[in-house]
Amino acid sequence: MFSKKKREQDKDLDTIITETLEEDAVHDEDSYELEDSGAANPPRKKLPGWVIIPVIAVLAVIIIAVSFLSKGNDSGKGTPLQVSKVTTGDVREIYNASGKIESENTKTYYSPVTAPIAKCNAVVGNAVKSGELLVSFDTTNLERDNQQAQLTLKSSLNSSLVAKAQNAKAIDAANAANTQAAEQANQLADKVNELAAQVDAAYAKYQENLAAAEAAAPDQAKLKAEIVAQQNIIQINDAVIQKITDSYGNNFPDLDAALAKPDEEKNNDDLAIIQYHEAKTEIAKANEIINKITPQIKDGPVDDAGYNELNAQLETVYAQWEAAYNAASAPSADTGMSSAELEGLVISDNLAELTALSPAELVAKGKEGMAADMDGVIASVGLLETNTATQGMAMFTVASTEKVRVKIEVSPDDYDKIKVGNKAEITIGQYKYQGTLTKVNKIALNNEKGNPVIGAEIHIDNPDENVCIGAAAKISMTVAESSDVLLVPTEVINTSSEGDFVYVIKDGIVKKKPVELGTASTTKIEVKSGLKKGDQVVNDLNVDIKDGMKATASEKKNTDTAQKETESPVSVNVTN
Template identity: 30%
Template sequence: MSELENKDTGSLESAKDKKKREKAEAKEKKAQEKREAVMAGGTGKKKKKKFGWIIALALVIVIVGYSVVTSVIAKNTPMQVNTVEATVGVIEETLSTSGTVSSEQSKTYYAPVGATISQMSIALGDEVAEGQQLVSFDTTDLEMKKTKAELDASVTANSYKSSEYKSNKNQSEYNEATIGLPELKVLAEQQEQYVQGLKYQLEDEQQQKKQKLQDWLGKLNQELDTQSNKLEEQHDSETRKSIQEIIQNLNNSIRETNNQISDLSMSDELKEKQRLIDAEQKKLDDMNEEINKREGKETSSKAGIADPYEKQQLAANTQSAQLTATEAENELEKARAGVTAEFPGIVTKIATVSTSKDATKGGGLLEGATVAEGTELFTIESNKQVKVGIEVTKYDLPKIAIGQQVDVTIAGNVYEGEVSKINKVAAANSQGTPVVGAEVHIKNPDDSIFLGVEAKLVIHTAYAENVITIPVEIVNADKQGEFCYVVDNGVVTMRRITTGISSDSMVEVKEGLKEGDQIVYDVTGTIMEGMKVMAVPMGGGMAGQTMMETGAAAGETEAVTETASEAVSQTAAGEGSSEEAGGETETAESQAASGTLGSENE
């Protein structure tokens, strides 16, 4: 602290002392005025009364002097204060809380099939082992169901195979009928055209030859008419004979030509062409016969071919029947297997079934109960995979992290734990306060753990080495942050500090202090910045009392001064009352003076 600051502090203290002295002097002056007024009244007091006043005045002077001397001594003597040294050390922050023990592995078992329970060997609270048989079922009905399902599947499968065979056969016949049928029809059409052309060609040749013969026959007949007319006109025998021979030849030619016309279709050439036509017609007829045969087979086989949708339906029916049979077999296997424990644990719940013939009033899951598939049976919770559920407030939430080690105490036994889960959503607790749920996994559970009981937890939230530490109780705080008072060269100085983690008794100081700093151990609030003090490390004899005794010295001085002033005032008031009474003796005045002195001594 600078000299200017020391000077200002000294001035404030002088002004305070001056004010106290002025107050004491004013009281003394008022008492003196009262005494003088009494003495000036001319009541004829005796000398013993004046002697009492002199004693009282002398006592006041002594007390006031004592007060002044004491005040000066107190002002010039530094206050002794307890201090604590900032040290480098190790600090660990922990969080104590409680929670409820529960299982990390829980399974509710349901009836795997619809059947009647033939045997059930557990009760609520029982401990079960992994693989232990818990429930057995009566399989009689399921065996019958399996047999029927297998028969239905066989019938459906055979029906599907038969339909598939017939459809495939018809498909084959249809393919045979339709393969090359369009080409065959084209060939038949071409053959028909070819045969028809041959017929037309034959008819044309016959017509042409017939026409030629008819033309020739007409010429022969014309020539015959001409020769016949010549014969009638000729009279010469030789000429007539010659003409008759011509006529005879013409008749022969006409007769021969008519025969040719009549036998025109019987010529070798035309016969050969007719044979060709007949052969080609036979081919055409064979083609048409094949076409008709194939078309008939196409029509009949097409009706027996299953369409894709029908095939799909038949296949689906077969698959469905097979699935039903498989399901019946699986149900039977499940019923034969019954229900076994998948892990070791405790039976924490058993469902009730009102159809149990052996159940008590209200129903119960007992032997003889008929259950449907999916009916709840019981719940088993592991006592080997255990956790503790806790609730974390918003103040402790920043300290909690997954992986932190935890000391867990359950029924007097201590276990190792680890924070394994922190919920991301807060929920209101029973008091309506939002809290965040968290879980602590117990790493070394044993058979002494009980589910559902309360557990005490100490969470190791933080740890630091080689850090500055001070007691928690000497850290102060205001709107600007945390601070403490340090003794620096005999003067109290405020130090702004930044704290870190804290234990129950110590706190880490990250900034503001160094090792060896003397921090004022002030829990009374009487220490102020700028005070001149004498540092007394904690543990130095009467140091624990020094600060309180020195701090009270000024107060005692002021109290003595006020007591003296009040004694004088009381003496003056008592003497005034004696004078007004007008009949008091010297003994009374002496007693009054003696009483005033007693008060002052007290």
């Protein structure tokens, strides 16, 4: 559309043309009247035709040109607006803040001894290296105390040695009495082991013979197996009889009297004699079964390979060994000192050694002095009222420069932007370092100005000797990144109660488009939905934009590369 001024110019041209034509007509009319009226009035001069025709032609051309221009501007293309095209690329959001350098490892060193201080090199603010000697002691008194403790220890240990020697003699005497029994037990043990091996071999051979016989005659094998089973019963009951016989000898209780008693009145003797006679009965039954089965066996008995005889010998020798072993193991009447007395001697020796060890260790520690065990700076030095240190006194504190961090305060509004693990660039004066966000507090507390803030810590990954504990530092931390996404300039974004939106030009008409936004920098912002690559987004701040208005697009020159990032210690700033 043409402006008001342009319309006025068009009107003036029309007026000029009309007035010119009217003037020419008047001139013609006046000329006609003068000719008719004669010489009554002086004649007016008439323009010649060769002048009038070119003027009319020029005016006609001007009228046609103005009309053409007017039609061109009133053709419906609308107001010209600057636009930016939707592009794709990468965007990175940066959080800028300032904080204070702190040591992550601060250690206070305490005096290991009570002694005069010979020299102190610990000065607040001085840089120290690991292993550097900072305090040395005068150990004269410590060495004297140690000498006295060593003499006391020697006296105590000598008394203990005498007591232990006497006890050893008593034990040797007691052990000598058992030596013969022990030797006999050892000899019998060898014989038991030998017989056991022979019994195992004979039993294995016996089982082979049984298997062979059973394979040849299954029925005969069953009969023989029954005989073996009954023989085992006899063997078991023989052992019971032997045990009871060993216990009572010939003084057996009366069987009839034992059987006559009610069960609840029977004592151990009664039960033993009943068990004895029951064993006799079981043996008799087993022998009866064996005698009954034996005639049914057509061939000779299975060769037991001497198993039964060897097993009987083993039982006899085992019993002899058991008796000899018990005799050798039995304590003698006098074996020297009791276990409690021996334990008392050990405790006494340990206490004496510990008492002597402390002065010796103190001398060693005093001669060692006090050294830093890490690189850092002296953060504080203990006040000494005298030139003597007491054991446990805080002497100095070292703040490590090998493990350092930047402590920052974050507004609760920015809490969701920072995540543990975020990478950051740290600037301390003219030096730059790399860092990692390692901690974010879970509570907001009021700072000195009364504003709620959240504490956070950034570990410096590559510290060096230029790091100054307590100095201010600036951090620039990447909090979000997006790659190969749709991007628009940040200034094209509008916000209303319904959400974010932009204006786009499509088919010569301005349209309002809601958008979903993502990662943002100071110049570009990610559009997750609502636009596509190549869309023309209105980027004109000099025109009142309205949805539905007619417009023509002119692409705005990109000046993003000339923009410079700004920093703010309390708010988030973003950059491409």
